[in-house]
Every structure is written in structure tokens, then in C-alpha cells.
Amino acid sequence: MNIPDLAETVRLDCDVLVIGGGTAGTMAALTAAENGANVLLLEKAHVRHSGALAMGMDGVNNAVIPGKAEPEDYVAEITRANDGIVNQRTVYQTATRGFAMVQRLEKYGVKFEKDEYGEYAVRRVHRSGSYVLPMPEGKDVKKALYRVLRQRKMREKIRIENRLMPVRVLTENGRAVGAAALNTRTGEFVAVGAKAVILATGPCGRLGLPASGYLYGTYENPTNAGDGYSMAYHAGAELSGIECFQINPLIKDYNGPACAYVANPFGGYQVNAHGERFVDSDYWSGQMMSEVKSEIESARGPIYLKVSHLPGETLDTLESILHTTERPTRGTFHAGRGHDYRSHDIEMHISEIGLCSGHSASGVWVDEHGATTVPGLYAA
Structure with a gap:
């Protein structure tokens, strides 16, 4: 050229x-x-x-829906997850404007999960409050x-x-x-x-x-x-x-999100090699990543996202989300190793660092x- x-x-x-x-x-x-x-x-x-x-x-994790959550509670939770290192005024804007953005996206044709009453089906992933809208x-x-x-x-x-x-x-x-x-x-x-x-x-x-x-x-x-x-x-x-x-717990050898925060509301959770839970919240935080790193490096590693105990119908739903959205090759990766969520849990590791x-x-x-x-x- x-x-x-x-x-x-x-x-x-x-x-x-x-x-x-x-x-x-x-x-x-x-x-x-x-x-x-x-x-x-x-x-x-x-x-x-x-x-x-x-x-x-697969969803938004900052949906503060009136009647289900308050902006002040969301700000408090995000502040806690980031060890206090946040601009609370900016986070508050996200919290107060999030619902209007969800409605705007719906007008554009984006579909959000709703319950049998036609209300937004927000799920809990953070330590407190339900802000994840699939x-x-x-x-x-x-x-x-x-x-x-x-x-x-x-x-x-x-x-x-x-x-x-x-x-x-x-x-x-x-x-x-x-x-x-x-x-x-x-x-x-x-x-x-x-x-x-x-x-x-x-x-x-x-x-x-x-x-x-x-x-x-x-x-x-x-x-x-x-x-x-x-x-x-x-x-x-x-x-x-x-x-x-930023570092994240990911699918080992695949380097894509294991999506514990997607599986958690369906009953999935992170365990060590002994099948023991070791984190109290699957939402990103400094505490959670410290717990993940310590567990991997200990005699209790490796760690897994446990989903094999879930009913087949639930796993079908998870696969419809995880194998089609964001990283659709996730399903191909598991199939190539002969792994199936019904018989294998998902081994996890830690990502490279980034800024976000x-x-x-x-x-x-x-x-x-x-x-x-x-x-x-x-x-x-």
C-alpha cells in the first residue's frame, strides 16, 4: 500500500x-x-x-428496576465490590438511568426476560440486591x-x-x-x-x-x-x-467466561477439587478473585463451576444462553473434549490482566x- x-x-x-x-x-x-x-x-x-x-x-448486570431495587442500594453494593474505589456519583447515574435504558433498548427490539406476571425477571448475583436482567x-x-x-x-x-x-x-x-x-x-x-x-x-x-x-x-x-x-x-x-x-475466573484453556454469574441464579456455584464451596458471591470483586487465586494455588485446587447437579431442563436453558451468546464457540470447546454439563463440571482458571x-x-x-x-x- x-x-x-x-x-x-x-x-x-x-x-x-x-x-x-x-x-x-x-x-x-x-x-x-x-x-x-x-x-x-x-x-x-x-x-x-x-x-x-x-x-x-447474556444480560445486563446493572438493571435497577423500580419496585425491585433502589439506586442507593446499587451504589452501596458496587462500592463494596470495588473495595470503595469508585466514583459514587457516576455509579449513581448508572443506577438512576438504567431502567430508562432497558426500556429504550426494548423499543429498539432487544428482548429481556420477564416472569409470568410480565415483570422484569431480575436475578441476584451480587452479595445483596437483584440487578442482573437476562x-x-x-x-x-x-x-x-x-x-x-x-x-x-x-x-x-x-x-x-x-x-x-x-x-x-x-x-x-x-x-x-x-x-x-x-x-x-x-x-x-x-x-x-x-x-x-x-x-x-x-x-x-x-x-x-x-x-x-x-x-x-x-x-x-x-x-x-x-x-x-x-x-x-x-x-x-x-x-x-x-x-x-481486571482479572476474571475463566474456563481453563479456553479463556472465555465460565459465566458463574449466569449459572448462579440457576443453582450453579464454584467449588474446589473436594466439591466444597469457597466463595460467598460469584460477582466480581477483589475479595472473590483473592479467594479464587488462593484456592487454585492450594492443595484444594483445581476449581470448577459446578453445574452437573442441575436438572436437565435447567441445563438446556443454560446451554441455550452460554452456547449462543458472546462466545458461541464455548459449546464447541466442551464438545471437542467430550465434556457435557450433565456429566462434567467446568474447570476454571484466571485470566490475564486488563484495564476496564x-x-x-x-x-x-x-x-x-x-x-x-x-x-x-x-x-x-
Whole structure:
């Protein structure tokens, strides 16, 4: 590929520039457009199938449903799970706005589990409170959002540029005014001018090397490589909690989520080699990961997600979730080893390290409005 001369830079302008076309970026673009902004959505892959939710998601774990939970209780639980290292005002915004987001996603075509009375069937996974809301057809989340994104009324307000790799947020007098990007197909340099910039680039999932040594075999979506953290840093934005890295209990040798938090409400739980339970909550926390690490390294290891005791109908339900959503190759992996949930429990290990604001407490610092410390620069 011939690299064009810098003089051939392409110039684009918009009101709101959204960097990252995953679920967060798509929602940010839709929200800005619905409020009258002229939006440019940049994606280094293709928006149709980009982001961590491209293969779906089994549910949301921050659904604070009125009548079933209170925002203050959710904030208290998340604070406890993160050993107090959280921005409570930001978490409170998530708690108070979560229900409206669930309803909005339903309007877009995303389906959530409901009970026999037609109410949201939230499940308990955290130490206290029920905030996990399963999505029976979670594999279609991104498809549903993409359909909305490509509706005629949205196409008129949102311009999508795929295969553009943003590399820097541009600033002027300390304010974000756009971004510089590279077209990965043509080599063209692209300069974008914007009144506001939103980073929706996900976590830094390739900070550590997986046990397999395979660079793209990370727990986190491998395209979530920390681009946004880097761009925010170079723009002068404050980063927060970078020492609070993320590790997760995963399926050994597969490096995908064992999904104890999915199996737990159905009766699954984590055990050591003696069949003894050793954690009191399957939701991520520093305490839980410390317990997992200690158990693996002791004479009581290895550890397992115990599901073989569950009724066949329950296991059918679990398989319909775990083998179709997020990591559909999970079922293929088990089959290749001759394992079946009816006769084998799931051996677990620990992932490589990563940085994540969603499952840890690290990332670009934002206030309760999503604003970074650089005026005009936001992060989702």
C-alpha cells in the first residue's frame, strides 16, 4: 500500500464525533442524533459487527428496576465490590438511568426476560440486591441497534466512516476539537473537526498475555486494545485507577467466561477439587478473585463451576444462553473434549490482566455527566 502524502489529508466536520462503533458508540451516536446533532461515527472495523457485543450478551448486570431495587442500594453494593474505589456519583447515574435504558433498548427490539406476571425477571448475583436482567436473545443485541442506526431518519443525521483508525484527539487551547485518523484501506490521513468528541472505545483488554500465548485469545474483545485510554492521555485527560487491573475466573484453556454469574441464579456455584464451596458471591470483586487465586494455588485446587447437579431442563436453558451468546464457540470447546454439563463440571482458571471501567475501576476519569477533565471530551 502506498502511503499518501500528508498534503492529501481528508477533512471532515461534524457537531459530535463518536469514536468507536460498538454498543456504547452506537448508543451515543443515536442519542446525539435524536437531540438534533450532526454526528460522525468513526469505527476502525465495521459498525455492523464491531465491539465487544458483536456476538451478543447474556444480560445486563446493572438493571435497577423500580419496585425491585433502589439506586442507593446499587451504589452501596458496587462500592463494596470495588473495595470503595469508585466514583459514587457516576455509579449513581448508572443506577438512576438504567431502567430508562432497558426500556429504550426494548423499543429498539432487544428482548429481556420477564416472569409470568410480565415483570422484569431480575436475578441476584451480587452479595445483596437483584440487578442482573437476562436477555434471552442477547446474541442479536448489536443487530437490533444497527437496524436502528440505519433507519432513514438516522442515516440523515449520522454519517458512518468504517475502517478509520483514530490515533489522536485534536485539541486547541486545551479543548477537544476533533480527531486525527488513518484509513486502514487506502492509507489516507483524515482530520475531523467537531464541537464535542465522545470516546467509546471500550477497555484495555490486551494489557496482559493469555496463558495460551495467543495474542488474540484474550478474555476481553481483542480489538479493545486501549486506544481510547491512549488518546485521552495524549489529549491531557486524567486517567483513574490504572493500578486497579481486571482479572476474571475463566474456563481453563479456553479463556472465555465460565459465566458463574449466569449459572448462579440457576443453582450453579464454584467449588474446589473436594466439591466444597469457597466463595460467598460469584460477582466480581477483589475479595472473590483473592479467594479464587488462593484456592487454585492450594492443595484444594483445581476449581470448577459446578453445574452437573442441575436438572436437565435447567441445563438446556443454560446451554441455550452460554452456547449462543458472546462466545458461541464455548459449546464447541466442551464438545471437542467430550465434556457435557450433565456429566462434567467446568474447570476454571484466571485470566490475564486488563484495564476496564466496567468490571474494575480503571480508565478515563469522567464525572456524572460523562465529561473528562478536558473540555469538549467525553467518554462512555
